[in-house]
Amino acid sequence: MRVTLPAESALPSALAEQAEPSCYSRLTNEWFCGQYLVDRHAEITEATVEHVLITVASVAFGVAIAFPLALLARRYPRLESTLLGVSTGIYTIPSLALFPLLLPFTGLSPTTVVLGLGLYALTILVRSMLEGLRAVPDDVREAATGLGYGAGRLLLKVELPLALPVIMAGLRVATVSTVALTTVGSLVAYGGLGNLIKDGVNTNFRAELLTAAVLCVVLAVLLDVLLVLAQRLLTPWTRGAAG
């Protein structure tokens, strides 16, 4: 029989006699363990999928709220400082404290995590959206107006495309930080790979811990690369230009 349960590092010496323990058994407890990946792939996949879903939902929520807010702040400058102040205030609150603060309203659910992370993403996104829209040259705007563009068409066809590089930079930062932050959601049991990290550290299960940590970083890099590719596709005119 294989000992597959990870446990404290203290090894009962009687168990040490058993033949060929797997590399993630409590006897060996190796950091790198291919067998762990094979045996627990269902669990790992589930956690990864949850992680991606929470990240994407949070960032999408952040974008959906940040965009109208940025437009409002641009229209009413007095609103801007209030908006930036409040969002910076929220951003200052550590994630481990923000989730409990949302708990009375949303309970132990993925909503708590998505809402909290969405609020963090929002802070980054509103800033980059305002920044991007502000960077659109006035003469371009004037030219478009002169060509008969209305406010809506001006925004969609002229301003947004020109603001896209700055907005995408913000989106990349927001996404990468959200991937990392999702792990803290394990406090309310919806942390994606964070759940594995929590279990790994509580039961001293090294392979599980390291695998989840590495997957988090890989996920962040992958999503970042995806966003860079999306940006290249969306802004073909910037290719070839410096930077």
Added chain:
Amino acid sequence: MTIFLDTWDYLTSAASWTGTGGMLQLLLQQLLLTGTALVIALVVGLPLALWLGHLGRGGFLAINISNVGRAVPTFALLALLVTFEFPGRAELGPYGRAGLATLIALALFALPPIITNSYVAVREVPAEVKEAARGMGMTGPQRFLRVELPLALPLVASGVRLALVQVWATATIAALVAGPGLGRVITDGFFRTNYGKGLAGAVVVALVALVLEVSAALVQRAVTPPGAATGGRTGGRADAGSLEGGREVSAGARRVEPAAGPLDR
């Protein structure tokens, strides 16, 4: 909603504040951790970043450090540190259980904003100002101390402020791996399904975070010479991801590039 009543009870009962493991002790412990880690990060990161900025080299390093820092989850790093043989969960004086592991993680996460901001701050001192200083016969160290450093100070301060907020957040997360600090009130409350207690801890952590942020903002304003202030920009959480998008700001025609980006909270 009884959870609010529980929270209120917990916050207003003296027993939850005093004694070993009381919130007062944990609060002081976390402040001590935060302060120590920030000092370590400043001692390590500041001279290096300022020097590189003076030379105008190493931007690649600064940006990459901050990007990597953002992708590594605080929680994962803390979990790895306490699971390694060293530093592990060993008690460290007033820093509590897993004190050393926590300090290392905190200092590491404080480095990116400090390094990126200080580097950018010094490098982005306008070339004509540096040229003028050279023309006046100032030596390298003189230019650095009397021209570049004063002009860089506001942005450096904004990096330190980002680091402070970052370190406080990370110190809270330390409780998830049974580390020291106020976060323990939150995790204890959650693991024992005493959500009132968890919420109470969260309220205290959030309030202290806001107080730290506001005090840091005041200090930053104090070190910003009149005229060099750039409004929202210097104190802003603009990011290193858009480092190519520097923007002209009014006073002194200083090109201020985005400060270090938000990291893992």
